[in-house]
Amino acid sequence: MQAKKRYLLVSAGACVLLLAYLWTLQVAELQTRSPPERFHRPSQIQPELVEPPLRPYLDGAEEEEDGPLVLHQHASPRERRETRKNIYKSRRCRMETCFDFSRCQRPFRVYVYPPQKGEVVSESYRKILAAIEESRFYTQDPDEACLFVLGVDTLDRDQLSAQYAQDVRARIQSLPLWNEGRNHLIFNLYSGTWPDYTEDLGFDVGQAMLAKASVDVGNFRPRFDVSIPLFSKDHPQKGGEKGHLTSNNIPPARKYLLVFKGKRYLTGIGSETRNALYHIHNGEDMILLTTCKHGKDWEKHKDARCDRDNEEYSKFDYQELLHNSTFCLVPRGRRLGSFRFLEALQAACIPVLLSNGWELPFSEVIDWSKAAIIGDERLLLQIPSITRSVNADRILALRQQTQFLWDSYFSSVAKIVLTTLEIIQDRIHTHISRSRLMWNSLPGGLYTLPQFSSDPTHFPFYYGVLGKGPQQEFTAVIQAVTPLQSPLQPILKLIIAVAKSKFCAQIIVLWNCDKPSPPRSKWPSTSVPLTVIEGERKTMSGRFFPHDVVRTDAVLSLDEDSVLSTNEVDFAFIVWHSFPERIVGYPARSHYWDGGKGRWGYTSKWTNEYSMVLTGAAFYHRYYNYLYTHYLPARLLSMVDQLANCEDILMNFLISAVTKLPPIKVTQKKQYKETMMQQGSKSSRWADPDHFAQRQSCMNSFTGWFGFMPLLHSQLRLDPVLFKDQVSILRKKYRDIERL
Numbered sequence: 135m136q137a138k139k140r141y142l143l144v145s146a147g148a149c150v151l152l153l154a155y156l157w158t159l160q161v162a163e164l165q166t167r168s169p170p171e172r173f174h175r176p177s178q179i180q181p182e183l184v185e186p187p188l189r190p191y192l193d194g195a196e197e198e199e200d201g202p203l204v205l206h207q208h209a210s211p212r213e214r215r216e217t218r219k220n221i222y223k224s225r226r227c228r229m230e231t232c233f234d235f236s237r238c239q240r241p242f243r244v245y246v247y248p249p250q251k252g253e254v255v256s257e258s259y260r261k262i263l264a265a266i267e268e269s270r271f272y273t274q275d276p277d278e279a280c281l282f283v284l285g286v287d288t289l290d291r292d293q294l295s296a297q298y299a300q301d302v303r304a305r306i307q308s309l310p311l312w313n314e315g316r317n318h319l320i321f322n323l324y325s326g327t328w329p330d331y332t333e334d335l336g337f338d339v340g341q342a343m344l345a346k347a348s349v350d351v352g353n354f355r356p357r358f359d360v361s362i363p364l365f366s367k368d369h370p371q372k373g374g375e376k377g378h379l380t381s382n383n384i385p386p387a388r389k390y391l392l393v394f395k396g397k398r399y400l401t402g403i404g405s406e407t408r409n410a411l412y413h414i415h416n417g418e419d420m421i422l423l424t425t426c427k428h429g430k431d432w433e434k435h436k437d438a439r440c441d442r443d444n445e446e447y448s449k450f451d452y453q454e455l456l457h458n459s460t461f462c463l464v465p466r467g468r469r470l471g472s473f474r475f476l477e478a479l480q481a482a483c484i485p486v487l488l489s490n491g492w493e494l495p496f497s498e499v500i501d502w503s504k505a506a507i508i509g510d511e512r513l514l515l516q517i518p519s520i521t522r523s524v525n526a527d528r529i530l531a532l533r534q535q536t537q538f539l540w541d542s543y544f545s546s547v548a549k550i551v552l553t554t555l556e557i558i559q560d561r562i563h564t565h566i567s568r569s570r571l572m573w574n575s576l577p578g579g580l581y582t583l584p585q586f587s588s589d590p591t592h593f594p595f596y597y598g599v600l601g602k603g604p605q606q607e608f609t610a611v612i613q614a615v616t617p618l619q620s621p622l623q624p625i626l627k628l629i630i631a632v633a634k635s636k637f638c639a640q641i642i643v644l645w646n647c648d649k650p651s652p653p654r655s656k657w658p659s660t661s662v663p664l665t666v667i668e669g670e671r672k673t674m675s676g677r678f679f680p681h682d683v684v685r686t687d688a689v690l691s692l693d694e695d696s697v698l699s700t701n702e703v704d705f706a707f708i709v710w711h712s713f714p715e716r717i718v719g720y721p722a723r724s725h726y727w728d729g730g731k732g733r734w735g736y737t738s739k740w741t742n743e744y745s746m747v748l749t750g751a752a753f754y755h756r757y758y759n760y761l762y763t764h765y766l767p768a769r770l771l772s773m774v775d776q777l778a779n780c781e782d783i784l785m786n787f788l789i790s791a792v793t794k795l796p797p798i799k800v801t802q803k804k805q806y807k808e809t810m811m812q813q814g815s816k817s818s819r820w821a822d823p824d825h826f827a828q829r830q831s832c833m834n835s836f837t838g839w840f841g842f843m844p845l846l847h848s849q850l851r852l853d854p855v856l857f858k859d860q861v862s863i864l865r866k867k868y869r870d871i872e873r874l
């Protein structure tokens with residue numbers, strides 16, 4: 135009997151365990167079937183998610199297993215079947231299945247549909263369209279386009295919003311090039327409405343790509359959609375404020391360790407995490423504040439903690455907390471993303487992300503582990519110990535990376551849009567796409583054009599990271615605009631002096647004179663190859679064209695009337711070799727803010743401070759020729775060519791914008807200043823007052839396009855070794871510089 139009882143008990147226990155196991159499977163299946171509800175229902179804490187596996191279907195009737203299908207209640211059975219099929223197809227879209235690569239055989243171009251009559255778009259969408267239209271990708275010819283962007287404002291698809299656009303479905307379907315959305319890109323910041331806040335946009339996106347904020351991994355189509363950050367209507371179109379990390383920033387820790395200040399949701403979908411923050415708030419180094427005081431009827435729903443929370447909430451200023459904390463908590467709210475993400479990045483406050491299932495912005499190319507702490511909502515109580523365990527070295531590295539990412543990709547709407555387009559371009563041209571090193575290191579993916587090279591060692595920015603240095607030779611490129619009439623002309627003396635340099639590999643003369651170039655016998659004999667390029671690109675911008683004949687990393691840009699000795703050339707090249715990402719040269723100029731006229735001014739006064747080194751006698755990396763020609767918009771280059779002026783200023787703007795550093799001036803012989811003044815007193819353009827007026831006008835036009843003033847002042851000047859020391863002339867390395 136005792137044995138029989140034991141067997142019965144064991145059998146009953148096994149049945150209970152089996153029932154419990156089956157119940158667990160049913161719960162898991164229900165959770166998988168409705169990811170948006172699982173993400174946002176306040177009574178649940180969201181688990182970590184992975185992309186659901188692709189499953190075959192016999193027909194469209196079972197597609198609800200991938201998530202809830204939002205079908206119009208008045209739709210006919212046929213329309214509902216078609217909608218199911220379209221959603222089934224669009225959810226499985228990838229570049230190889232839903233993108234027409236045949237349209238992208240030419241350079242990557244983007245077409246924006248013109249606005250329809252009476253079309254009204256939000257300020258944020260106007261900024262997005264303007265960013266595209268001012269970029270090098272824009273085309274007005276749809277036949278040239280690889281990608282299409284709607285003129286209809288799809289940013290806010292919350293039906294309760296005043297920005298909600300009506301009849302979007304019909305307006306999109308009427309587009310002649312829609313083609314079920316293939317090769318179309320749809321921007322969206324908000325989707326769904328109270329109380330569900332689903333990701334439904336209210337229309338069928340078809341096979342279009344989504345550039346969407348607050349997207350969850352369950353609905354995100356990897357390497358097809360692009361996750362973008364949520365930004366406010368006040369986010370600047372260009373430029374944007376710089377990050378708030380101060381120089382050096384030692385010690386890296388701030389007054390507070392972890393802070394948050396925001397809403398707590400009492401009704402509808404919200405974040406259970408926010409309701410639990412009071413558990414880790416200590417009022418000392420962890421300030422985590424929430425308020426119930428939002429919405430019209432919050433008092434009807436307030437709980438026992440609301441009055442105490444509201445009182446504590448009012449004691450602290452948000453900006454003061456933001457800029458004086460090491461870490462900033464970024465929990466989800468009504469949606470997965472929030473404005474606090476970008477606010478934390480700008481403030482150099484390391485984001486601690488608590489939003490399980492959120493596909494982070496530009497995660498395809500950005501390594502967020504280097505700039506943020508990615509937490510788990512289920513482990514909220516572990517956040518204090520996690521943040522306290524981060525050592526000072528990693529804190530500093532994380533904060534520095536937040537500033538790089540903010541400045542490179544998030545500080546303006548234009549940068550967000552251009553990053554989106556560059557990611558799509560890399561998918562299309564995979565054989566020349568940027569590496570993760572390029573995306574996650576200075577100067578960032580927007581300034582490293584893979585069409586130049588996909589090898590990081592060919593760019594001046596990565597020599598230090600890769601343990602490589604630039605080549606030991608340079609190519610001299612001389613701009614010639616005056617006929618060759620006398621053997622004593624400065625250009626001939628210049629060629630002889632440069633050719634004597636032990637680092638010179640070749641000399642190229644860009645013959646931009648109206649008269650034909652003289653025969654080879656008229657040019658001096660040199661020990662290095664001398665090439666004359668005639669009849670091509672006779673413009674001011676043409677001097678920076680990336681000619682294939684230039685094979686060395688270093689380019690020595692020279693005006694035909696430059697006066698340099700061989701020692702000066704050698705010394706400048708040695709200096710450039712230590713700073714290959716910058717302009718290194720002799721004649722310097724500066725900019726200043728003219729408060730009376732409210733604009734930037736240009737000066738050539740000889741002072742201890744400068745912000746430009748003119749390309750009439752300067753070294754720079756050949757990549758900048760490519761960037762100048764293919765990155766800058768055609769209208770800036772046309773302005774330079776029409777004025778026959780300012781090309782050197784534009785190159786300085788470009789390089790300073792890329793490097794965030796000033797150029798480097800090297801010392802020159804004592805008589806250089808007097809020589810230039812004598813030339814200017816005769817017929818040089820430097821003596822023309824209109825010349826300086828044009829240059830001031832150019833500076834303000836360039837600043838308008840960049841959205842900020844990239845030039846930086848410097849007082850650094852590098853002299854040759856022992857140049858000024860009172861020692862024997864025989865011990866001086868570059869003694870000819872002082873004697874000339």
